[in-house]
Amino acid sequence: KIFAAAALLVHDRVRPGDRVSGRGGEFRLGGRVLKDDDVLPSLTLADAIRVSSNIAIAQFVQRLKPAEQFSMLRDFGLGSLTGVEYPSESPGRLRRPAEWSKTSSVSLAIGYELAVTPLQVAAAYGAIANDGVLLSPTLVREIRNPEGEIIYRHRPEPVRRVVPPAIARQLRALLRSVVEKGTGSGATLAHFELAAKT
Numbered sequence: 001k002i003f004a005a006a007a008l009l010v011h012d013r014v015r016p017g018d019r020v021s022g023r024g025g026e027f028r029l030g031g032r033v034l035k036d037d038d039v040l041p042s043l044t045l046a047d048a049i050r051v052s053s054n055i056a057i058a059q060f061v062q063r064l065k066p067a068e069q070f071s072m073l074r075d076f077g078l079g080s081l082t083g084v085e086y087p088s089e090s091p092g093r094l095r096r097p098a099e100w101s102k103t104s105s106v107s108l109a110i111g112y113e114l115a116v117t118p119l120q121v122a123a124a125y126g127a128i129a130n131d132g133v134l135l136s137p138t139l140v141r142e143i144r145n146p147e148g149e150i151i152y153r154h155r156p157e158p159v160r161r162v163v164p165p166a167i168a169r170q171l172r173a174l175l176r177s178v179v180e181k182g183t184g185s186g187a188t189l190a191h192f193e194l195a196a197k198t
Contacts, residue, residue, distance in 0.1 A: 016044065019043060035054070080094075092116045119137055
């Protein structure tokens with residue numbers, strides 16, 4: 001959902017006060033029914049992220065062109081190799097829009113019809129934390145010799161800017177709301193500010 005939100009914000013398809021219907025907690029779409037646990041009469045994009053509303057994000061994401069949604073997912077590194085120093089890394093799976101069905105955009109926005117690795121997800125969220133810049137991940141931060149001296153230290157390398165800093169700040173605020181008053185409130189810590197998605 002956060003990557004759909006990123007595309008909506010980057011392409012200026014949603015305003016803070018824009019609302020969609022909660023549809024009573026059930027939304028029929030292409031022969032299937034989407035359901036929400038937290039039923040609200042209407043939701044903003046912030047509400048959709050905070051309570052993880054499938055119904056709201058399904059309606060919002062229909063404002064995007066398939067190419068816009070696909071490009072945002074790909075820019076965050078989903079469906080492609082990260083380049084990490086590890087044999088047999090999987091690129092995951094992200095089909096091109098020409099292969100999508102009528103409901104693929106909604107499915108992708110709620111986490112279906114794609115396969116990702118934990119490292120891809122970590123790098124993508126890292127881009128949000130890093131003001132919108134995707135960094136090349138590594139599994140080795142540093143190597144020390146027997147005397148404890150550092151003989152190698154990984155230097156983070158930017159891959160690309162995914163979203164502008166202002167959009168990254170908005171995305172972090174959305175993710176903070178999940179922990180502060182949403183579906184991730186059980187993860188709240190007293191002395192640390194957390195941003196997360198359930």
